[in-house]
Amino acid sequence: MALLNIEDIRIEFPSRRGTLVAVDGVSLSLEKGEILGVVGESGAGKSTIGNAVIGLLEAPGRLAGGAVLLNGERIDTLSAAQKRKVRGRRIGMIFQDPLTSLDPLQTVESQLVETMQVHLNLSHDEAKKRAIQLLVQVGIDKPELRVKQYPHQFSGGMRQRVVIALALCCEPEVIIADEPTTALDVSIQAQILELLKKLCREEQVGMIIITHDMGVIADVTDRVAVLYHGKLVEQGPTSKILGDPDHPYTRSLISAVPRPDIKLKRFPLVTYIEDVKTPAQPLDLATHWLGQRRDFGSRTDGPLVQVRDLSMRFVLKSALLKRNQRTLDAVKRVNFSIGEGEVFGLVGESGSGKSTVARLISGLYTPSEGSVNFGGVDLTALKGEKQLNPFRRQIQMIFQDPFSSLNPRMRVLDIVAEPIRFHKLAASEAEARRIVADLLDVVGLGDRAAERFPHEFSGGQRQRICIARALATRPRFLICDEPTSALDVSIQAQILNLLKDLQEELGLTMLFISHDLPVIRQMCDRVGVMRYGELLEVAETEELFERPQHPYSQHLLGLMPRLQSMSREGLDVVAG
Template sequence: MTLLEVKDLRIEFPSRRGTMVAVDKVNLHVNPGEVLGVVGESGAGKSTIGNAVIGLLEPPGRMAAGEVYLQGERIDNLSDNAKRKLRGKRIGMIFQDPLTSLDPLQTIEKQLVETILLHLDLNENEAQQRAVDLLRQVGIPDPDHRVKQYPHQFSGGMRQRVVIALALCAEPEVIIADEPTTALDVSIQAQILELIKKLCIEKNVGMMIITHDMGVIADVTDRVAVMYRGNLVEEGPTAKILGDPDHPYTQSLISAVPRPDKRLDRFPLVEYIESAGDAKKSLDVANHWLGQARDFGDHYTGPLIHVENLYMRFLTKNSMFKSKREYFDAVKDANFEINSGEIFGLVGESGSGKSTIARMISGLYTPAEGSIYFAGTDLTQITTEKKRDYFRRQMQMIFQDPFSSLNPRKKVLDIVAEPIRFHGLASSRAETETIVRDLLDHVGLGDKAALKYPHEFSGGQRQRISIARALATRPRFLICDEPTSALDVSIQAQILNLLKDLQAELGLTMLFISHDLPVIRQMCDKVGVMRHGQLLEVADTEQLFENPQHEYSQHLLELMPKLSNVKAA
């Protein structure tokens, strides 16, 4: 018997401007022990299907037509109370953002035990032991101690493991996983995917994985359903869909997946989508505002960035007695250089210290020990705010989540203009507005985007706004901290091509942080591999991928999704 079946599903979102059809005439099924992958771009309807199955459609969304069956029993027409009993007990859900699934005011133990007691016939002690066992199953070290902690004390990857443990605690028949590994590095992702496969085989659990990561699809799914603008355009066995897709959208989507096996000059685009072209205009650097006045008054010929014996410690237990204070070493004795015009990549697990190094270089953290030289000047020895501002202008950061780094109450014009005004780079308001519109046009948004607010843009468009803002000071150095990890593969290709073009045109130097090894191979000239705060290996990119020296580097590359089913682009 089919475990989960969706028949002729149609989901509508009524509004004053009319009715938007998010999903139309979709038919899907999941068998016991099977993993179904649902792929497609943002807005394709993937997550909407998952929410409809468990009765969590956001108002005013509604199921206008269709039926949902669990082991032959229709569940879409159940009462709200019956659906609540169904969720967690028979259908588990793993959401993309673990912070939305966890209560920040309760310990992990309390949240797990509460769910276990609600759905299973266990006493308090048995539920507490099961909570510890679940954390151990999902790979959280020292579970007896960590179960007593709060969500903010876990890294992003560790929080996602807790969410997976919550989904598993009542031993559901079906699990719907909405982007379960988006925020995870390659080693954690491999462990989570192995856990998912093991669960489906041993417990005969059916799973629907909603993702834009083709590596996840290749590694863990048995069948794939491809969504495009609310319609199911193709469905079949994973090997067939990845190796010999029939629909032009599927063919185009797969071609945009970053190649893990060799470096290409540019990322292929999803040509099937009308707006997928490279919207950025070519740049005449000599006559463009971005190319002017970028001489910062020094003629230093060495590496632009030189990091020497860098340490970062965080206080984990305070005490009035210095001897009783406890510290965590986030970065230990890091040494590396980034030459002018080079893209230097940092890879490693969550909590390895990658972002901590970026924050120390940018001045957001003060190192416990060590030096950071920028064009020969030790940034750790700067004492005046005026000199700090001089160097801040020369380096800018692009963050992982563009929405949280953009002020939702300001128009894009003011967001991008802020650094121009702060550093006095324009002589008048009119000149500032001209520069901002030119920047927005250059990153492929068009100058009319200046009058809109961040919420009016997609994730990829918001990241373009972040790039425009970063360019507004005409920097020499960009720090890109997971700039595309939350984006669809086609949008990722556009953003990475844009960064490549800007780096070539403006001679930018970049620190590029990512857990996506194929992206690192395509983007970077050199790569540093980090683990537990230590920089284990630094090598030219191709040398690292073809002949890694450190055993941990070898381990990471072995875990990298090979996409062996995918046709070469």
């Protein structure tokens, strides 16, 4: 008898417009100690199945057919109170977004202790002791101190570790992990995945891991199930699915995964998907609005961006006496340069200072020490809006989470037009609207998108809106801070191809920050490796990936999934 059986389930979401069938006739099984991967695009039904298993389908969603059995006992027909006893105790859940899983008003200790006391026969002191042990288990330093802190005091990667500790705290029989490592860098991801594998091996816990990361699938899973539009199109051993898939959708999906071992001219697209974006025609910069950047002057002799001894110190606890202050050195005397037209990458663990460097260059933070020189001008010496605004126009930023970057109450037209209006780049409102329509065409959305709101778009489409807004000032320098980390591989391929095309056609200079090393290899000319706020190594991309010099760089690259079983057939490889 299997540990978990999902038998021919059908999940429906009734609405005034009819009934949406989110999952249609899917059957899966999970054995003790086994890790089953579930892959597919956004909307395929992966997370919906996970929510149905633990009884968390959002109304009006309903399980319209089939059954879910845990150790032969049917659990989908249990009462709400009975399902609450199963959740956490027998089935643990790791969600993608740790902020939605944690109570911002309670300390980590309170949340762990409460969960354990509800489900386990532990005293308060026993639960507190186990809470600290769990933080050690998931790799959180100084657990006695960190357990007393609130979720907002942790980085994204650290919050996800806390969520994993919560899922493990009651020693469940089954764990459902929904994109558990999306926001984690490669070293932390390796630690978390090794922890989950060890748990499954030693405790015979069964795990369903829902992810779009084929590296995770290759490294962790025993079997893989592939979903498309709510239907199961293929399942089998991981080596078979990745190495020799039968279904054309699976083959297309795997082809779009960024390669860690070779550099490609373009990312292959998932051609099986009906709405895949075809490459746009090259821009004629002699006539196109985006090519009219003459007011920025000629190309700079030497680097466009020069970072000298850049440091950033955050005060964690203020005090009247300076010696009693608690501070964090997030960036420590960092030096690097970016040539005009170059794509420079920054990699490193969560908390290494990558995003802090980006915010210092863009002017969102003021450095504690050092300088940022842009086009021959020391930006850190400028004062007031009048001096800063011309440079803010030239430097634009694309953030990791497109939804939080967009005002939900504004239409796309006004979101994209806002910087055009602010910097007075259009002679009239009619011209501003024409420019917005043109930009939406450039990023592959079409001018009809202008009248819609952000919530009406998918994650990949929202990131295209952010790119259109970043281009609206005709920038010279684009900072991309994890622009595709939360996207499916097919959408990621589209967005990265778009950024490649725009960089080549417009001659954009880019700072590209990512914890996804295969993406860095495909996108960047040179790469800097950061750890604990220090820049350890800077090298040409291929030189770094083939012959890293610093021990930490070697360690980081050694953790990268190789995906050697995946076919290279049809890939357009860069020579050399």
